[in-house]
Amino acid sequence: MTTLPPDVHQTLTQLLDSAGEALERGEFETARESVETAAAVTENKVPPGETKARLQHGYRELEPLLADEPVVAGEYLRLLSETVENCPVG
Known part of the structure; x- marks a missing residue:
């Protein structure tokens, strides 16, 4: 599994939590902005490998669900957060 730099781990955790x-408050545009920023951080700061590919796939699948399927979007966010949480930091 990919090792994430501490600042990248912290940033992704904060963005996905936000x-x-x-999403829980029904602020779909704010949720979308946080996901877009997390996707940009992943693209630019996460080393190539399985973790980066999983995160990128999750962001692509999540984007169209944010406003139309908030429950499903919430599950994607949970899984993305778990992916980041389970990455070694170093």
């Missing part, structure tokens, strides 16, 4: 909280 997206989840916004």
Whole structure:
């Protein structure tokens, strides 16, 4: 599994948490913005490998679900958060 730099781990955790909280409040545009920022951080800061590929896939699948299927989007966010949480930091 990919090792994430501490600042990248922290940033992704915060962004995904913020997206989840916004989604729960029904603030779909705010959630989308947090997901887009997390996707950009992943693209630019996460080393190539399985973790990066999983995260990128999750962001692509999540995007169209944010407003139309908030329950499913919440599950995607949970899984994305778990993926980040389970990455070694170093």
